[in-house]
Each structure stands twice: as C-alpha cells, then as structure tokens.
Amino acid sequence: MIGLDSLEKNKKGLVDKAGVNKIKKGFKGGFTLFTRKKTAYKIFVVIAYLGVITTNALANIIPIGGVTTGEVSDSYPNFFAPAGFTFGIWAVIYLLLGAYVLYQFGLFRRQLINERIFQEIAPYFIISSLANILWIFAWHNFKIAVSLFLMIAILLSLIKIQYILKRFKLYSRDKLFIRAPFSIYFGWITVATIANITTYLVSINWSGFGLSDVTWTVIILIVGLMIGSLTIFLNKDLVYGGVIIWAYFGILFKHTSPYDFGGKYVPIILTVILSIIILSMVMAYIGKKLRAFFVILILLVVVSTVFISFRTYKAMDEAVKAKESPNVTVQDRTIVFNPEDEAIANLVFYQGGLVQPQAYAVLGQMLSEQGVRVFIPRMPLNLSILNASSFDKIHGEYEDGNDWYIGGHSLGGATASIYAKNNSENIEGIFFLGAYPSDRSDLSGFEIDVLSINASLDSIIDRDKYEQTKSLLPQHTVYVEIEGGNHSNFGYYGLQKGDEKSTITRKEQHKVVSEKISEMIE
Known part of the structure; x- marks a missing residue:
C-alpha cells in the first residue's frame, strides 16, 4: 500500500506492528465499503432496466388498461405523430441500454475508464426508468396530464446525463456503449415530449388561439427543428441528430401515405422536408464533412421515393x-x-x-x-x-x-x-x-x-x-x-x-x- 513502508519503521528502525495492522485494517474496511456501494448502485441500475423492459412488454401483451400504447395514441389524433414503423426505434434503445448495463460491470471493455461516470449516471438512469414505468400506467389509463409530467421527468434526467457525459473522456468503445445509448434515447424522448404536449392539448380540446391544426403543426415542427439543431450543435452529437431526422421522416411518411393523411396537408409536408434538409446540413457542418451531407440527402431522397412508390395505390x-x-x-x-x-x-x-x-x-x-x-x-x-x-x-x-x-x-x-x-x-x-x-x-x-x-x-x-x-x-x-x-x-x-x-x-x-x-x- 502507498506509504506503508515509511510507517512500518520508526526513527530507530524498529517496526510498529500494531500501528501498521491498524492502518491496514482501516484501508481494508474502507475499500470493502466502497466496493459494496459501487456494486449496490449497479444492481439498482439493473433492476430499473429490467423494470422498464418488463412494463413496456406487458403494456402491449396484457395489455395494461385493456388498450395498447398505440391505441391510446390513436384516441388523440394529431398531425405531429409519426408513422407507426418509426416506433421500432424503441427496440434499438432498449437493446443499447441493456448493453450499457452490462458495460458498467466491465463486459465489452478494453480501456480503463473512470468508474465514477457510472456512479454519477446511476441515479438519473434510475429516475428516468421509474418515470418511464409510471408513464406507461398513466398513458394506458388516459391520464394524459400526468403522462406529460412524467415524460418531462424522463427528458430532464437524460439532459442531466448528457451533461455528465461531457465531463468525462470517452474512448471509442465508451462512445458506443455509453454515449450512443443515451444519445438515441435522448433524441427520441425529445420528439416524444413534443408529441406528448401535442396529445395533451388535443385531450383538453385546446382552441389554438384560432389558428388551424395545420398551422400549429408547422409551428411545432419548426420548434422541434430549432431544439434539435441547437442540441446537435452544442453537444456535437450526430447520433442524436440522426434520431430527430428519423422521427421527422416518420411524420413525412404518415402525411404522404395513402393509408394515413394521403398528402392532404402540404404545408406540413414541405415543412418536414425542409427540416430534414436543415438538420442534415447541421450534422454535416458539425462533422466537417459536407460530402456526408450530400450522401445522407441522396439516401433520404432515394429511400423516400422507394417508400412512397411502395405505398402508392396501384391501378386495377x-x-x-x-x-x-x-x-x-x-x-x-x-x-x-x-x-x-x-x-x-x-x-x-x-x-x-x-x-x-x-x-x-x-x-x-x-x-x-x-x-x-x-x-x-x-x-x-x-x-x-x-x-x-x-x-x-x-x-x-x-x-x-x-x-x-x-x-x-x-x-x-x-x-x-x-x-x-x-x-x-x-x-x-x-x-x-x-x-x-x-x-x-x-x-x-x-x-x-x-x-x-x-x-x-x-x-x-x-x-x-x-x-x-x-x-x-x-x-x-x-x-x-x-x-x-x-x-x-x-x-x-x-x-x-x-x-x-x-x-x-x-x-x-x-x-x-x-x-x-x-x-x-x-
């Protein structure tokens, strides 16, 4: 142990065995206490994660309240909600969060990382998980105001986690197993919060100050664009930006699909397309790769064209x-x-x-x-x-x-x-x-x-x-x-x-x- 050699000998060269044993005992006891505390918060993280997975699964298997999550959403129709396929991102979120839970125990790691990062993230991860679980029950029981409060709690927890991540040096694997899970989660919850606010306003029959639903949707889309662009710029987080673009594509597909809005609301469609282009440009600027912007844009155009063609009603x-x-x-x-x-x-x-x-x-x-x-x-x-x-x-x-x-x-x-x-x-x-x-x-x-x-x-x-x-x-x-x-x-x-x-x-x-x-x- 550090400094024990100097303590083992006094000025006369004699060993003070009683003192050494007392110090060793103190170090051993403190280390054991620290280890137990470190293990305890990791176990709570595991429990919180399993609770979220179980609750979300049961929400649609049972389902909780006799309705699925999507059926509740359909009860409050609005123009901001993205197409159903985009919600498949939850599988990615929960898979990566599961990888993070294992990563904190040392699995998949190569480089040494400051263990304190897991300790600081833990309470906010647990809070977000508890809010996620309670959100399911509130949502399935049509308590939209309560669900909005819980959604904001999730969002604030993830914002705090983002702040924590900026204070630590992350290696390549850390970015994959720590930053990426929370970036994707944060990105999707950003959109989900806006959607939850929209649903709440629909639930209370808000008049919108006389403005049409289409006008308000355009305003909401622009607000989402501003929040997304600013967050991408400040955090230099391309993964987060990709999630926002994914959500906006879901909105675009729903508005252009003949199975949904069928292209009726052109101002919304044009606003979404413009937002996607701007978000792509911000990401390209942050990544200092203008070429990447054009590649992303071309891919998005191709995917959109193929998707719309696939969804088009064919002549008999x-x-x-x-x-x-x-x-x-x-x-x-x-x-x-x-x-x-x-x-x-x-x-x-x-x-x-x-x-x-x-x-x-x-x-x-x-x-x-x-x-x-x-x-x-x-x-x-x-x-x-x-x-x-x-x-x-x-x-x-x-x-x-x-x-x-x-x-x-x-x-x-x-x-x-x-x-x-x-x-x-x-x-x-x-x-x-x-x-x-x-x-x-x-x-x-x-x-x-x-x-x-x-x-x-x-x-x-x-x-x-x-x-x-x-x-x-x-x-x-x-x-x-x-x-x-x-x-x-x-x-x-x-x-x-x-x-x-x-x-x-x-x-x-x-x-x-x-x-x-x-x-x-x-």
Whole structure:
C-alpha cells in the first residue's frame, strides 16, 4: 500500500506492528465499503432496466388498461405523430441500454475508464426508468396530464446525463456503449415530449388561439427543428441528430401515405422536408464533412421515393385495360383519352393522393365516349399538389377553341381548386369527386360551373371540412350524393384503407359520375 513502508519503521528502525495492522485494517474496511456501494448502485441500475423492459412488454401483451400504447395514441389524433414503423426505434434503445448495463460491470471493455461516470449516471438512469414505468400506467389509463409530467421527468434526467457525459473522456468503445445509448434515447424522448404536449392539448380540446391544426403543426415542427439543431450543435452529437431526422421522416411518411393523411396537408409536408434538409446540413457542418451531407440527402431522397412508390395505390386490371385502348395516347407524361369524333370539350383530371393516374382510366374512357377529350397528367410522386399548374402546359399544347374543365379526386380536387383560384379565365368549370376546395381557394364569387359529387359511404373525406368549405363555392354549385358509393369507387385502385365497403359497384358509381360531369359540360 502507498506509504506503508515509511510507517512500518520508526526513527530507530524498529517496526510498529500494531500501528501498521491498524492502518491496514482501516484501508481494508474502507475499500470493502466502497466496493459494496459501487456494486449496490449497479444492481439498482439493473433492476430499473429490467423494470422498464418488463412494463413496456406487458403494456402491449396484457395489455395494461385493456388498450395498447398505440391505441391510446390513436384516441388523440394529431398531425405531429409519426408513422407507426418509426416506433421500432424503441427496440434499438432498449437493446443499447441493456448493453450499457452490462458495460458498467466491465463486459465489452478494453480501456480503463473512470468508474465514477457510472456512479454519477446511476441515479438519473434510475429516475428516468421509474418515470418511464409510471408513464406507461398513466398513458394506458388516459391520464394524459400526468403522462406529460412524467415524460418531462424522463427528458430532464437524460439532459442531466448528457451533461455528465461531457465531463468525462470517452474512448471509442465508451462512445458506443455509453454515449450512443443515451444519445438515441435522448433524441427520441425529445420528439416524444413534443408529441406528448401535442396529445395533451388535443385531450383538453385546446382552441389554438384560432389558428388551424395545420398551422400549429408547422409551428411545432419548426420548434422541434430549432431544439434539435441547437442540441446537435452544442453537444456535437450526430447520433442524436440522426434520431430527430428519423422521427421527422416518420411524420413525412404518415402525411404522404395513402393509408394515413394521403398528402392532404402540404404545408406540413414541405415543412418536414425542409427540416430534414436543415438538420442534415447541421450534422454535416458539425462533422466537417459536407460530402456526408450530400450522401445522407441522396439516401433520404432515394429511400423516400422507394417508400412512397411502395405505398402508392396501384391501378386495377380494368383500368390498365382501359388505358391500353386504341384511342389512348401518352404524351409528355400525360395520358390522353381522345373521343372517336371531334371533341366537344377538354377536361384535365388530377389524381387522388398517392394513387396511380391510370387508376382513373375507366372514367377517362367513359367521358371520351361522350365526346370529351380527357387529360390525366402524371404527377411527381403521385401527388398532384406538387404540380398544380400542369394544366397550363396541357392547355398550351392542345388549345382548340373548345371549353376547358378541371377537377379531380380527393387531393386532386383540392389541387384543382388552387389552380382555378388564380386561373379562372382558362376554365369553364370545375368538379370535385370525394373532395372539397383548399382553404386558400375561395371560389364563391366565381361565375364558372361547379360540381361537387360525394358518396354516402365515403369514410375518407373529412365530413366537417366538407361542410365548412361549402362557403368557398358559388351558390350555384351543384351537389350530388351517390347513395351506396364510397371514396375508393371514384377510381379503380382497390379499397382504400379506412374506407367503407360500397353497396354499389364501381361501374355503377362511375356511370353516375360520368353522367353528371357530361351534364355540366353540356
């Protein structure tokens, strides 16, 4: 032991055995006490970790309160919640936290690290775990206010852990087994806290000071972007940034998926895309690798395109067959249905969100048989809102002196209203199929013909919004409701998720639509 040799001999060179034994006994006792304390907090960390894993598993197996975590979330619908697949990150979080728990006992280690780091992290890890467990019970019992308080407790615990980590020198393995688990956890809880706040506001029916849900979602997204960017910059934590981007991609996919929002809320989609780009740039700057930014951006674009393509509703065989008819041509990414005789009018049709344009080929063929030349342009990513002005190009190339009409299904109808608002001089009329005008498109004072066709079993359209936006249409608007029809039957692409099954055939619904549009044109 340090210094014992000098204590074992006095000035006369004699050994003071009693004194030495007393000192040795004191060192031994103190070391034993220290070892027990060090082992104790590690055991508590293990218990806390196992408690979190068990509770979260039982939450969905039993489930606690008779509902799953996702079902509670679905009870408070909002525009900020990401797609379900993004929650798979919890498996990564718990796996890495498990690795951290083992790492504190020396497993996987090569370099020596100051053991005090584990001792300082322990109380905050335990607090976050207890809050996590209690959050599950609060959430599953619809105690949203309590769950928000507990979520903030988790967030503050992780912020403190981040502060602790900055004070210690970490080697490569330490960064993998200590920093990475808490960076991912911290990143996801940052987003989860914002989502929990949003859910709480929905639960109390907050009015939002008169601002729309879309506007507030855009504001929340920007706030999340600012918090994420600042944290990445201050902590120089690329792992944290990757988690924020992952969450924002989940929001993007949910808003562009035909199974969820179907591209209806364009301001949200554009804000998310811009946020992802900015977050990627911040990460590239911190990592001092501009090339990495472009690689990340390209990968994100490719993954998004593939994912959206995979989620797009495909045209049914009847529609594919109609598109392949002799009178159909495809020019400049536009499907053209030419009437047998001279055309009496021209009509531009905008597809529904994330639905293939050829899914509307049957309707295009039926209208062409009535003497109408029909154009169905192919939209970027099958989202008509991304090219609302495609009418202009078609009108410029095919102008023949006949009247022009525009309209569409679902998102396509809203997109058509945006174009008509600023270009009414080019069109004679507009029609909506299972759709309503955009909030920005007040057509109430316009003299053009307007036709709105709805279906009684349409479960996709927002009924409240449909009624509210009637004030944006002229008083002479013709309203038609197809009894027994649904949202999906306006095209040939199968049954859309969330839509009710119709009691009439697609052909019967298409016949009504074709007749009413023909009447408007005549």
